[in-house]
Amino acid sequence: MDNFALSDLPAMIKFxxxxxxxxxxxxxxxxxxxxxxxxxxxxxxxxxxxxIDHFVSLGTVNNLVHTTLKPIILVGKMYNIFRGINILxxxxxxxxxxELLANFCKIFPGICGKICDIAASTEPTGKxxxxxxxxxxxxxxxxxxxxxxxHWGQIHKMKNLVYYNPNFHKEKTAKEYNTDNLKKxxxxxxxxxxxxxxxxxxxxxxxxxNNVEDKSVLxxxxxxxxxxxxCLTAKTAPEEIFMPAIEFLKE
Numbered sequence: 001m002d003n004f005a006l007s008d009l010p011a012m013i014k015f016x017x018x019x020x021x022x023x024x025x026x027x028x029x030x031x032x033x034x035x036x037x038x039x040x041x042x043x044x045x046x047x048x049x050x051x052i053d054h055f056v057s058l059g060t061v062n063n064l065v066h067t068t069l070k071p072i073i074l075v076g077k078m079y080n081i082f083r084g085i086n087i088l089x090x091x092x093x094x095x096x097x098x099e100l101l102a103n104f105c106k107i108f109p110g111i112c113g114k115i116c117d118i119a120a121s122t123e124p125t126g127k128x129x130x131x132x133x134x135x136x137x138x139x140x141x142x143x144x145x146x147x148x149x150x151h152w153g154q155i156h157k158m159k160n161l162v163y164y165n166p167n168f169h170k171e172k173t174a175k176e177y178n179t180d181n182l183k184k185x186x187x188x189x190x191x192x193x194x195x196x197x198x199x200x201x202x203x204x205x206x207x208x209x210n211n212v213e214d215k216s217v218l219x220x221x222x223x224x225x226x227x228x229x230x231c232l233t234a235k236t237a238p239e240e241i242f243m244p245a246i247e248f249l250k251e
Contacts, residue, residue, distance in 0.1 A: 004036040027052045028245070030059045035062070054188050056189070056248065058231045102137040127235060140232070150164075192226075196224070
């Protein structure tokens with residue numbers, strides 16, 4: 001994730017600036033997309049603040065202190081085992097596998113919906129728009145490097161956003177991102193918060209809000225019982241999430 005936050009994201013922002021001539025832009029993130037923005041802000045707040053005027057955060061993951069997502073907890077507890085079997089380099093879906101998965105969910109939408117609920121929700125939400133889920137599976141989930149999975153394991157064990165440490169298995173520690181920069185948060189932001197997400201903890205997001213000194217720049221979007229994927233697939237997402245986000249971006 002350090003590569004995403006400190007190399008890829010700044011390169012994308014600079015490219016957009018060069019093509020549009022605009023000094024600032026809006027950033028709309030979900031899940032790890034929000035995490036890498038928090039990392040950028042903590043690493044280089046000047047660049048982030050000079051480049052971004054509005055930040056919209058869905059499935060907000062600013063920390064993993066209170067997460068209940070079982071795969072992340074498992075990686076944290078069995079870090080050395082996961083590191084030991086780190087032989088694939090990456091996990092991804094081929095086009096053929098995606099087509100099989102999408103068509104399976106087209107035939108058995110209820111099963112796929114329940115799998116999504118189990119994976120990403122504290123309890124079944126019943127919000128999934130199965131037609132959208134079917135279309136989404138041609139593109140999502142994307143691939144992930146096994147090193148990225150190990151990085152999440154380090155974050156969970158350290159209870160803070162940290163730079164990836166390839167020697168974590170020996171040193172049992174990793175350098176933390178500068179949390180003091182979050183206290184001085186200046187970017188106008190809409191931060192989604194829900195009690196139904198196993199990955200994005202309501203308490204972790206609340207801790208971020210409480211930590212920011214100038215709360216006038218923050219607007220919390222409280223959405224009731226949304227799972228981690230519901231903002232992408234829920235029938236109610238346009239009304240309860242996307243319209244408020246669009247109105248916020250107009251401000």
